[in-house]
Amino acid sequence: MKLAVFGPGLLGSSIALAAQRRGDYRVSIWGRREEAVAELRARGIGHLASSDLAAVARDADLAVLCVPIGVMPELAAQLAELVPRTALVTDVGSVKAPVVAELGAIFRDTARFVGSHPMAGSEQQGLHAARADLFEQHVCIVTPDAQSEPQAVAEISGFWESLGCVVRQLPPEEHDEIAAAISHVPHLLAAALVNAVAGANPSAFEFAGPGFRDTTRVASGPPEMWTEILGVNRVAVKKSAEAMIEKLREFLTLLESPATGGDATMNQFLTSAKAQRDRLRVRA
Amino acid sequence: MKLAVFGPGLLGSSIALAAQRRGDYRVSIWGRREEAVAELRARGIGHLASSDLAAVARDADLAVLCVPIGVMPELAAQLAELVPRTALVTDVGSVKAPVVAELGAIFRDTARFVGSHPMAGSEQQGLHAARADLFEQHVCIVTPDAQSEPQAVAEISGFWESLGCVVRQLPPEEHDEIAAAISHVPHLLAAALVNAVAGANPSAFEFAGPGFRDTTRVASGPPEMWTEILGVNRVAVKKSAEAMIEKLREFLTLLESPATGGDATMNQFLTSAKAQRDRLRVRA
Numbered sequence: 001m002k003l004a005v006f007g008p009g010l011l012g013s014s015i016a017l018a019a020q021r022r023g024d025y026r027v028s029i030w031g032r033r034e035e036a037v038a039e040l041r042a043r044g045i046g047h048l049a050s051s052d053l054a055a056v057a058r059d060a061d062l063a064v065l066c067v068p069i070g071v072m073p074e075l076a077a078q079l080a081e082l083v084p085r086t087a088l089v090t091d092v093g094s095v096k097a098p099v100v101a102e103l104g105a106i107f108r109d110t111a112r113f114v115g116s117h118p119m120a121g122s123e124q125q126g127l128h129a130a131r132a133d134l135f136e137q138h139v140c141i142v143t144p145d146a147q148s149e150p151q152a153v154a155e156i157s158g159f160w161e162s163l164g165c166v167v168r169q170l171p172p173e174e175h176d177e178i179a180a181a182i183s184h185v186p187h188l189l190a191a192a193l194v195n196a197v198a199g200a201n202p203s204a205f206e207f208a209g210p211g212f213r214d215t216t217r218v219a220s221g222p223p224e225m226w227t228e229i230l231g232v233n234r235v236a237v238k239k240s241a242e243a244m245i246e247k248l249r250e251f252l253t254l255l256e257s258p259a260t261g262g263d264a265t266m267n268q269f270l271t272s273a274k275a276q277r278d279r280l281r282v283r284a
Numbered sequence: 285m286k287l288a289v290f291g292p293g294l295l296g297s298s299i300a301l302a303a304q305r306r307g308d309y310r311v312s313i314w315g316r317r318e319e320a321v322a323e324l325r326a327r328g329i330g331h332l333a334s335s336d337l338a339a340v341a342r343d344a345d346l347a348v349l350c351v352p353i354g355v356m357p358e359l360a361a362q363l364a365e366l367v368p369r370t371a372l373v374t375d376v377g378s379v380k381a382p383v384v385a386e387l388g389a390i391f392r393d394t395a396r397f398v399g400s401h402p403m404a405g406s407e408q409q410g411l412h413a414a415r416a417d418l419f420e421q422h423v424c425i426v427t428p429d430a431q432s433e434p435q436a437v438a439e440i441s442g443f444w445e446s447l448g449c450v451v452r453q454l455p456p457e458e459h460d461e462i463a464a465a466i467s468h469v470p471h472l473l474a475a476a477l478v479n480a481v482a483g484a485n486p487s488a489f490e491f492a493g494p495g496f497r498d499t500t501r502v503a504s505g506p507p508e509m510w511t512e513i514l515g516v517n518r519v520a521v522k523k524s525a526e527a528m529i530e531k532l533r534e535f536l537t538l539l540e541s542p543a544t545g546g547d548a549t550m551n552q553f554l555t556s557a558k559a560q561r562d563r564l565r566v567r568a
Contacts, residue, residue: 178485186500196530204466205560208466209403216564220558226554238539241535244480248473269475270510277504279489280496282494
């Protein structure tokens, strides 16, 4: 099977490495910049690494778009003229409804498209952080819409499973609401927490322990990428962030009313959070 | 040097293990429940493990109170009649101003008291999670007040350094503001995030990746302990949580105004957070 990966970042490079390790893929990877291509070659990422889009796209059985969502349509429009009509195409964008609508339209008559979102990022960026085991035991959400062929959905699911993912399916809109809740708003919270501490007392950072380190880890992620994600998913992000502020306000109200049993309800609030969090299963 | 540890939880047990590993402490540890004492003995925590308060307290050069802050004064009042007048006494409470005021008064004429807060907890609880290296390279905040003897402050700082801590000093009130910002509010955020997701769409947990896992890790901490901490430090927690909500609102306003350059300011918001977070140094 000929796999073509477009984009030499953390996800693209890790997909290439994971597929190479399996052995049953012939992997080509495209990077726009020659420096990136040289690094891909130096690290042995891809059987072929090239900045020639046509060379990577031609003959692809499966094409995976791993570029920022803002440049996805432009790349897709070029690829639509290069990949075989039988090719299966997916992307790894963190927001799905607008990406699936645009890319679905672009590939409508030129290939078979189904959107994907592997939940396996990191605050680290670029091919230096690439790992062949990045996807193992992590969830990948495949997001078919009304236009998706069942056969294409099955094939793309099989691809992610072959890289070690646990595959789930969601409609693109539902994906975006869930991604806002479990990924986009947590990123925003981490950034807002860091900025709130910096604004109130920057020396506080010197006293931070493991709790603060983990709670804010994702705030080290690439700002351009996250600005784009939060902006593109703004409706769901706002809704989810408002729900979060409401929960915070609920707790602060309890905090002000210890005499009327606030402490018991605070304990319930924290006990309920612990019970839910203790059930969370995510690979370490 | 005779070290007496009161409380067999994560911190008490880890202090005992860390001191034993150094070899220059004779370590006694007290637990209220016989089951806990039996487990301490089974795991070899403390040269002496006992539920007899007097047996552990007598002859102590250094007494470390590692019980929940709500029962700290009661334990301190008993210990004040048991420890030698030359003993140095500290506690590991996560809130310092009220604890230091109460314990300082209790030990005023019976021992030498200085408060401490090792920033090395975990969402795990109890002696099963105890580790001799828990404190290594983590910050311990020592919180002298106007009544503290400089010699006692130096001795307690030396003790924490001997367990591997990086020691910093802060007045108790300043400690409580900083702890609210870097520990108590992050805990509240983690719990509120879990509860917000549970309220909106519990099935979202199934799709969570490493970002959500780390952002919410501390929400698995013991609810009773955290109810107490948040309640006792309620003024600083409220102030810090309001600053956090203000930062969130600042971002949400930008999110609604892309046409007026909101995206560029969102990028600045995230870039500033990343720059601060990248400078954070906390042992892994």
